[in-house]
Every structure is written in structure tokens, then in C-alpha cells.
Amino acid sequence: MSKSEVTRRATLGAGVAAVGTLTAPAVFGQPTTTIRCGFWDHWVPAGNDALRRLCAQWGERNRANVNVDFITSVGNQNLLTIAAQAQSRSGHDILSFPTWEPAAHQRMLVNVDDVMGRLIRKYGPVTPAAEYLGKQGGNWVAIPAVSGTQMKPACVRFDLMQQHAGIDIRAMWPAENRAGPGADTWTWDTFARAAEACNRAGVPFGLPMGSFTDAVDWLGALFASYGANVMDERGNITVRNNANLRAAVDMAVRISRQLPNDVWAWDDASNNRALISGRSALIFNPPSAWVSARRDNPAVGAQCWTVPVPSGPQGRFVGYLPYFWGIWNFSRVQGPAKELLEFLSDREQADAQTSTSAGYDIPPFLSMNDFNVWSTEGPPVGTVYNYPLRAHHNARTSVAFAPAPANLAVQAYNQALNTKLIARIVQANESVDTAFGWLERELNTIRRGG
């Protein structure tokens, strides 16, 4: 036997060594997968901690590295990141997509029907506005996220409301699973009368009328409660001879005449400042305004109470601004990414995210609207009890310009066509018909471009 010949013993040895090397990571519990996540950078300072902790926990259990980046929405950095990653087809595996982005990038997102199917079987239906935005062409293209999702009910100074408008808002909407006396009279008409009374008293409602989301959302909820759609599901313009739209516009004009004269320039922080400074009796906002008031002006914070949005002839609608978790189709870890997102959407993890954000984050499943945090937060204790949708609210979530196709609605939303319509009538003294003519032309332009 020559020296160069391979012996049976040597072959066996080499085989054992090779197998040992290949399986070493598994043997020693080394991570074999890396998932890169770009989550929304939470406004509530502790908000990111929950996601960081939950991702680390999932990574340990599944022997995966979960790299978490938090991308701010200040300066629309998150939108720019999404656009850049979509163009370059590289970047994170999982990204947080704000309201309209899943629809815009649906062709580049992994179908998550399987995950949503399992979650819906476990937790029941998803809030309708999340379904409108996240389900495109009959398929879920992203998972409605817990972190970052907000609603915009009314945050009321109950002392001022009682004093100037004679409405005991806490009795009407107590921190219990029932509506109080007079809850059925909480309509836009009552609201407009209260706005007049508070304006006369020098504490006008702080409702923005500019082009930022708070303005578009509260007006969108008002329009929805009158059934005032400017475009139908197929993208047909429905402005002409629309009695519902005219009624909604009349109400919006009536209310806007009772607002401070500079609301046309307000941004998303102006209404918060109006409440916190004690100059306003009511704003539409998630609990972040109250949290800031509790810190910066405790006397005001202790007088705030969150209640549902007033109802209109077609029901009660509350502005909803969700985030979604989506997986890019260029990701190489689509399976583990789905598992991670399913884990983050489970009730226990959703509760952790909501509690860490002081109740700011709203889970997408209606069955999860009973987390303890909303009952215990204060002072006053129970102030945000009515922040999530409760059964006795008889309310639904709404997105301005729904039910128009998302690719068209997003353009109308970002151009704030609803607030501009009212501004043309109130500020520029245009007739309603002239303003409707302008709206129709703008919608036609949007529709033509697709």
C-alpha cells in the first residue's frame, strides 16, 4: 500500500471532523439567522424598549439574531427610508410602514395571509380601517402593527366643558363598560353648540385645519359619520349632488367658525400646545397630549378626559392612524420574519407594547381593546379608559377618504383636500358650489394619474 493512499481510518476521521464543524453552531446554540428590522421610533420615550426586549426574547428562543433599528418619522425619515429601500431593493427584512405605505408598495411585500389567518382565528376580527389599508387585492400585504398605531378620540377638559357648555362629559362617558346618561346626545350638533359656548368663553376647541394628519383625520371622521364620501370604492368621484357631503361640509363650516383664527396654520403639535397651555377645552388626539400635560402642566392634565368622537347620521367614527409591519420580498429570511411578527402580534406581546407606551399603542384586534393599562392610567384614573373602541361606543375606526382605492385616497389625504375644501369656504369666502368644483377638479387630476 502506497503512502499516498487514503486509509479507512483517515476517511472516517475526516468525516467526523467535517460533520462536527458543520453542526458546531447548532451544537453550541449559535444564531444561524439574522433578521434586520426597521421599526418606527416611538414618540413615547420608553416605547422602543418593549420592542427591543421582545425581539431579543424571540431571538434567544429561536437562535436568531434580531437587529433592531428605530427609524424616526420626524422629517419623514421613515418614508424616505422606505422609498430608498424599495428603489434599491435592499435594506431591512422587516419595516414599519405608516398608514398608506403597504398599499403603495404592495407588489414588493410578502403576502402574510397565513399569519393574519392564524391571528384572526385566535383573536377575532381586525378593526375595519386596518383591513382597508393592509389588505390589498384580497390579500394581506402587511400585518397591522401594535407599536405606533393610534386613534384620535376627543381629549376633553371636563371642567371647562361642564362650566361653559353644561356637559358633564365624565358622567356621559364613565371609565366603565357602559354609556352614561346623555351619551346618545353626543352628536356633532351637540359638539357644535359646545364649540360655540367654549369659544364665547375664550377657551375654543383646538381643532387644526391645516394639512397635517390631525386636521385631516378629525375632519375625515366627521365626513365619515355623515356618509360623505368624495370617491367610491371604484374611484368614481361622488362630489356632485351629494347631499351627505353638503351636510357634512355645513357642519364642518359651522364648527370651524368657532375655532381660533389661526387654525389654518396649525400643525400636529399646535393642538397639543393649545390643550396643555389651558387655552383649549377640547382636542382630538391620542393620549400623548394628556401625557405631556400631566408632565408639563399637571393642573391641566388632571382635568382631561378622553371620550369617543361625536356621532353623525351614519354613526360614530374615530380617526385611525395605523402602522403596519411588512416584509420586503427581497428578504432572504421571510419565514423567520413572519414568525417574529406573529410573535409580536400575540396578545401578551401586544399588551407589553401598549403598557410600555402608557396606552398610546392600539392593537389591531378588537378583542384586545381591554388591556388593563387603559383602566389604571391617571390622574385622573380612567382618563384614557375610552381611548380604545369599546362595545358601548358603537363606533368604528375611519381613515379619511376611504373607501376610495388606497392609491387614490393617499393622494387626497396627503394633499388634505378635505381641510382645504373647508378653508376655501370659510377663509377664502368661496361658495360651497365653487369649492365643490375645485374639489372635483383636484380629484379628477388624482384619478387620471392613477
Add this chain to the structure above:
Amino acid sequence: MADSMTAAVTAAAQPRSSSLQRLARRRSSIAFLMTLPLICVILGLVVYPAGYAIYLSMLSRRMDEFVGLTQYDILIESDTFWLVVFQSCFFAVTAVIAKAAIGFWLAHMLHHIPTKGQRKWRGMLLVPWVIPPALSTLGWWWMYDPTYSSLNWILAIFAVPAVPWLGEPWWARVSVIIVNVWYGAPFFMIMYLAALKSVPEQLYEAAAIDGASSWQRLRYITLPMMQNIISITVLFSLIVTFANYDIVRVLTNGGPRDLTHLFATYAFQVGILSGNIPRGAAVSLFMLPLLAVFAFFILRGVNQRNKEMN
């Protein structure tokens, strides 16, 4: 035989240069090589993005179909777009005229104070120009703030009613122009100051002997001598002001009723916020022909003056 031997020796003594060496010795080749980095930068940062923007503007909203000039056609039919065109022109022209006038006045003031004090004033007057505009605009926003405007607080001391700086269309337009002028006037000042210093003193002395008034000195000496620098700074500033983004974005976000939108802010709103990148590209490319018209007339004036001087 001897001749051929001699030729061979000569050839050996002077080795034939390769074509590469000959190319390297040419002046034009060296010039090309030295400008190559600049050419690469222009290709990478100007030509490619511009070409890509033109390509994008000819795609459908989903960017999966070539639609030619449809995006431009849609824009031309949009009321809002024509508001943007008007506001961009109004903003740029008004702001540049104001900046040039203030810069010219400041330069004159500085030119006539002693050198020692001049340096101090020059430094202070340049401060607005060196602060990052996004930061200084935030300061202005606090002054204009709809609810807590410090300017209104001062006006209230003199019993002047509060001004809706950002809420009323014309005030909003004026407000954004004020900020742009505040930021840009020092640039004009420093350019004009340099130009003033290069005007020969003998010309003024001769004019003084002839009994010229200060207005006549300005009209017949200073302005003609500075004409080219004025034209170039105006053109440069017009381009930058036209493409302004941060001031409007921070102060008004284009409102109220889209009346303060500029090309850049509108392009961002349409392209990034509304997810219509081709339309956003089309909006921003509309700046090109407008600026080309401005540039054509201004540069033609500069060329004519140069020819006259030669």
C-alpha cells in the same frame, strides 16, 4: 549597407515611443486626465440623477409602465400646480430682489466704515448665512407660531392686533420670503462688498473733480462696474431660491390652501408623501425650463457687456 547600419544605430539610440506615450505627451490628453475626476463627479452627481429623474417622470405611478409625457400633461391641467408655479416665481423673484437690494445697501454701509470696525460688522452680518437654515427656520417658526408668536407679543405691547403670520395666505407668503431674505442677504452683501473694493478709487476721484453727486457716482461708476457680479449673483441666488425647500416645509408645509408651496415642497408632497414618485419628478423637472429662461437672459447680458468691454 553602411547607411542601413547607421539608421539601425540611430533607432536604437532613440527608442520608438509607444502610442500610449505619445498620447500621454499630448496636452489635450493631460488636460482630459486632469479633468477626469470632475467629469466623473458631474456624470455621477448631475447627469445621472437628472437623466434618471427624466426617466422616472415618464413612468406610471406604479413605475411599471412607460407613459411618455402624461405626468406633465396631468400637471398642466391641475389648479394646484399653477398655484405652485406662480408662488415659486413670486417667491424667488421677490426674495432675490429684496436680498440684492439689502445686500447692496449693507455692502455700501460696510464699505464706508474703517477697516478695523468693518471686520467686526462683516462677521456679525454673516451670521444668518452660516447658521444651518433648517435650524434658523425653526427659530423663525417660534417667532411666527400661530398661538405663541413672540412677534405678536411685541406687537401687543404697542396695542397692535396680532398678525396671523402663517395662517393668512398673504401674510404666510410674506413670512416665508422674510426668512429667505434674512438668510440670503449676507451672501449678496459679501459678494457686493468684494466687487466694491475692486472698483478703482481714481474713477471716484475723477468724478469728484467733475463735481458728480453721490447719486451720479453710484449711477455712472459703481453700478456699471458691478453689473456683471450683480448679474451672476442674481442668477446664482435665483437658482438656489427657486429650489428652496426647508423654509416652506418647516414654516407652512405649503399651506394655507397650497398658497405657499414651492416646486421642491410640492414635489416632496406628491412624490414621497403621496407615493407618486414619477409625478414628483415631473414637478421638480418643471423648474428646469423656467430657470433656463432666467439663465439665458442673465448670461446673455453678461456676455454682451464683456464684448462691449473688449
